[in-house]
Amino acid sequence: MEMTFEKLPQAVNQLFDKLENIERLLLAQSNDPQEADKLLTIQQAAEILHLSVPTIYTLVQHAKVPVCKRGKRLYFSKQELTTWIMSGRKKTISEIDAEAHSYMHKSRRR
Numbered sequence: 001m002e003m004t005f006e007k008l009p010q011a012v013n014q015l016f017d018k019l020e021n022i023e024r025l026l027l028a029q030s031n032d033p034q035e036a037d038k039l040l041t042i043q044q045a046a047e048i049l050h051l052s053v054p055t056i057y058t059l060v061q062h063a064k065v066p067v068c069k070r071g072k073r074l075y076f077s078k079q080e081l082t083t084w085i086m087s088g089r090k091k092t093i094s095e096i097d098a099e100a101h102s103y104m105h106k107s108r109r110r
Contacts, residue, residue, distance in 0.1 A: 037077055037078060037079045037080075038078045039068075039075045039076070039077060039078075040075065040077075040078055041073075041075070041076075042056055042057070042076070045065075045076040045081060048078070048081060049081065049085070060074060065081070065084060066080040066081065066083075066084055
């Protein structure tokens with residue numbers, strides 16, 4: 001489609017409509033608190049982490065996994081489990097190189 005000055009208002013309206021749709025979808029996705037921070041049982045947490053239930057109990061005992069306890073029941077936040085998993089992420093060689101380059105560049109300026 002060739003863009004001319006006469007077609008510019010129509011193109012801007014189309015872009016605006018698409019942007020509104022994207023915004024609506026993002027707001028609907030972020031406004032779903034039930035899905036964002038769902039509480040899980042130990043069996044559900046084990047499925048998400050791909051670990052056995054006894055392994056989860058061991059991690060809880062050593063305070064290595066975020067957990068909430070009410071009475072005898074353990075509850076896990078899906079969001080906290082995801083954050084916990086991501087905190088153990090190892091950097092790639094290119095990320096380490098970039099950090100080293102940045103550090104060396106800052107050191108040279110001093």
